[in-house]
Amino acid sequence: xxxxxxxxxxxxxxxxxxxxxxxxxxxxxxxxxxxxxxxxxxxxxxxxxxxxxxxxxxxxxxxxxxxxxxxxxxxxxxxxxxxxxxxxxxxxxxxxx
Numbered sequence: 001x002x003x004x005x006x007x008x009x010x011x012x013x014x015x016x017x018x019x020x021x022x023x024x025x026x027x028x029x030x031x032x033x034x035x036x037x038x039x040x041x042x043x044x045x046x047x048x049x050x051x052x053x054x055x056x057x058x059x060x061x062x063x064x065x066x067x068x069x070x071x072x073x074x075x076x077x078x079x080x081x082x083x084x085x086x087x088x089x090x091x092x093x094x095x096x097x
Contacts, residue, residue: 003068010071017078024085028092038083045076 024033049072052058058065 003065007068007071010068010075014071014075014078017075017082021078021082021085024082024089028089030086030089030093033086033089035083035086038079038086041079042076042083045072045079048072049076 049069052069052072058068062069
């Protein structure tokens with residue numbers, strides 16, 4: 001049951017990132033973005049991944065619970081993409097000014 005709740009949390013957090021990435025790509029600006037926030041979210045997802053990898057109980061049942069780790073990795077990839085877009089958009093803004 002705890003894995004289902006954890007996945008629900010990850011899905012809820014992760015559901016907004018694809019839309020955020022699309023918005024960042026189209027906006028071509030860093031306005032409304034926080035570099036610190038993005039980095040904190042990335043550090044949080046990395047901590048969650050490392051926590052899973054160091055959890056002996058989880059690793060012993062990895063073949064049955066691998067999907068939980070996949071949600072962490074997927075969310076980390078989306079936030080990392082948004083971070084990359086942040087730097088792209090900052091460069092675009094600097095060229096325009």
